[in-house]
Amino acid sequence: MKLTWQCMFSPRLYKIYRDGNREAMYQPQGLEKWGDRVITTANTILNIGIYTSPFICMYIYKRGFFSIEETRNLARFFGGIGCLIAFSFLMRGFGRATNPKYVAFYKALTNTVADQRVYLNNIRKYDFDFRSWPVTYSVPPKLSSSWFDKHPFSNCANVNLPLYQRTTIQVLAYAATHTFGLRLIYPGSVGLVQNLLWSALFQGRAQLVEQFEGKRTKVGTADGNHIDTMFVDNRETSVKGKTLVICCEGNSGFYEIGIMTTPVKAGYSALGWNHPGFAGSTGLPYPEQEHNAIDAVMQYAINELGFKPENIVLFGWSIGGYAAAWAALNYPVKGLVLDATFDDLLPLAENQMPKSWALLVKEVVRSYVDLNIAELVAQYTGPIQLVRRTEDEIICLRQGLLSTNRGNHLLLRLIAARHPDVVTEAAEETTVAPLDKYVSLMDSQRAALERSEVDANDKRNLQLIGRYMRDYKSSHCTPLPEQVFDSVMTNLTSNKLN
Template sequence: MPRDDPITEEERRANSATDLIRMRLERLQQNIEKPAPIPTKKETLRAPKAPLEFVRNVVGSSAAAGSAEFHIYRNNRRKEQNRLDYIDAVAKKEELDEAYRQKVNKLEEEEQLKTAKKRAKRLRQKAAAKKRKMAKKEKDSDDSSSDDSDDSNSDSDSDDDSEKERIYYIVSSLAFGPFILSYLYYRDWLTPVGMMTILKYAGYLTIIGYGARTFGRFFDETNARFLEVWENESNKKDDNNHAALKKYDFELLNVTPDFEARSNTDLWHLQPEVTEVGAFTRGLASWAIHAFGRHLIYPGSMGVLKYMMRPNLNAARKLLVQNKNGQRVWIKTSEGDVLDAMFLRGTANLSQNLVLCFEGNAGFYEIGVMNSPAQLGYTTLGFNLPGFGESTGLPYAKNTLAAADAVMQYAIQVLGYPPEKIVLFGWSIGGFPVAWLAANYPNVKAVVLDATFDDLLPLALFRMPTFFSSIVEFAVRNHMNLQIDKLLARYKGPIRLIRRLQEEILTTAVDDQPENIRRATNRINWLLKSIIRDRHPELIRNLEPQVDRWLDMSPTERLMHSGVSLREESQQRKRLFDACSHYLIDFDANHVTPLDPQFFNIPEGRDSF
């Protein structure tokens, strides 16, 4: 779709009429010495009126020159001359237009030819680089220094190729599934005796595979150096061995963490509502959460997704360490999980504040929301939830909150940032640990929530079968009680909500419904009303439908309703709209689009409107 000019896009980001006027004045002051030429009116060719088809000839003496018939004849001669001049002008304009079109077509052909040549050159260079890399890899697969010297583009290309090969391998394997089953059925191997035979051969193949891998690692120099560093770090426990161990990518099992969080019994937890259900419903709900519910809520912890994402995550983590001087840290939670985290120090003027980043249900810090504030120069600390990436454990509610508290303790005790200098930034389901931390650390500097929701239960009920609703409600309330609105009710500090206009995940409307209906069912709308209801009950009293009206407005319509009115009801509505503009901004993107860094702003506190 066509994009608006930069000035229009900049004015759309205005939170109020005052910001819009300020933007326009600043734009005028930047070019205050530049003359403003007044454009001239464009000349247009207008067809003259045609002369009469029959004109009486006027002849006679000069005394008849002043007669009416003579003037009629002269006017018609002038019209005929104007018509001839118009025909000449049109012909000249058509010649110029044709010459312009030919010139434009010629330039386009030249540009397309240049682009094709450059594309072919890049493809040849990429193929040659890939060929050289494959040849080098075949000669010496154990040379680790050559891997460090490769640039980021070749790394990303090889990662993409490996991912494509992996996907092709999985798809091709599944494609032959029916033929394999038919063959097994024809050979009578699907019987109990046949299944035992299959399991026996599968066991043999597993033993052979693991044995071959062990044999290969035993004679691999890189693996030998890794084992040596591992043993030295396990025995001596000094900083040099610990830093050397972080140069390797491996599963964080039995590693020495950089920081171990302590259990804090003073933390507040939201208690679920007590509901009387039978033992069957209780058992079925518990089974559903552990069997498939957790995987639906946190798909990033699934082994298949982690296996497919591992090459990209390793490459992105490598770039964070090498190109951005990132510091990789391992944090152990009070639940025993080890978190893989990354600390990026910002520029000098923005390093006094720390942005603590929380990913979504399929997000990883290597390629996640930490990139937006880091691009602006903020000091950031991101981590993977338990079960995500290289972090150990599983992302249950208590494990997630323990991970959030562990990272908060690390930021305060090790990095030296007090809560007053920490900004909590969460995306999607990451708003849950952010809201919980804000409830327990109410003096944090600010809270920024991008594409989040008020409560998980409405979203779960919308996507699950109706007959399963009672079990879903009990399972969510007792195992995954993610009520962000109730958690934020205990936090009164600065907060900013970012709503995605093309949201497709956090809505309770089907895809074929109009855009305004899907936008109206975005669960962040309920979170906004909950915040205003808790903080400014006098504004929203009897005017809650006006919040829905404001949410449905375009930026221009919102500016039109920001004027001064003398009526008391209109003044209350204007104050309500100002509160909505203060707490929520719109971002024209879908749920998974990375946040534009220009939309990340640390909000300021405001008590009245």
């Protein structure tokens, strides 16, 4: 009976690794199956009811269900539902307590007196509700700033507006950001999107564990969030495995189905993590929470996994370039690779939203989600490589027009920071224009120009572009082949980039 009681509220088990084929899930049997089905259905209905509660209350009011007699009937109805759910919990607990496979999982999860390494190896044999996964590494907490430091009027992007307009836009920006704005920027934080991708995430996680010996860990951040991470260790199987590639995913990317397999297949060790609010990670992907998340991941890699900063490469794809660039700026890492990354969120946001919303969009981005990657890259002085997708449909302001790719602006900002002599006041008109024109060309076109008879300044500009950026013919979301990534890593560590 004690075990039945404990199993009533124990975590849901999804898979026992290497027990059947990769797609096979743990299958509840008998009473556990039916109890779990009722509880899951009730939970789904409850979530729908919460989101539609205003309409339900209006319906109840119009039908007169607030009378004493109808209230009694509703109480009897919900009381019956409550008894059914309670009985379902009892059935599920009894079913789990009589299932040897679930009992073995539960004992492994609750046997915390064992050596931590042995304990983690035991629970990593299972895939289960990540909310019940123990925090095995965390960074010291830090004091959070008060509301008065972050109130809706603490920042303003439209300082030239009259006070009444400025105040109105600030209030609207606060409301928009905390309702739908952040979700539009990071669709992967939306629960519906995660539910639709659940099967793909489950299979991707199984591949990382069963095929690549991935190790899952819950990492605690300084602001109290929990970050879902996956580590693949190739130090014993490949010379390249001595280098750890920390992968920072896009706005709808997860380590289970994102860029992590590229460095793994290329022979490098890799550490993937999910943004705050994505899949098993808690919180929301505001810039400050992103900083704390990648900072915790970096400290986990250094202090727990044993990688020195000079053996770590930050690999950011799309919007993940923000976290990657921030970490590269704050840690003496081996290098930074940015794939399909833009320079600044604001131009992309303005391009997608109605022009009449321009002031509101600017306020939202600059005050709450200011992902200015170019500013971070300009301050970073270590080895860096940019990968530009020639058919990118996401970060081009005009689809199919390479000259509007915001990665071009990221490269120009990088060159201006590292080679200020290229852009001088005296030669601004004669030097900047050709550099901007050459950036809009593809690799093959620039190579042909470099072989032709061009003057020394133009040849230098062409060489600078080729030093920091390479093209890959694909759309935004196409996975980067491991051969291309390996070539980028070779360029990153070559002497000419240091």
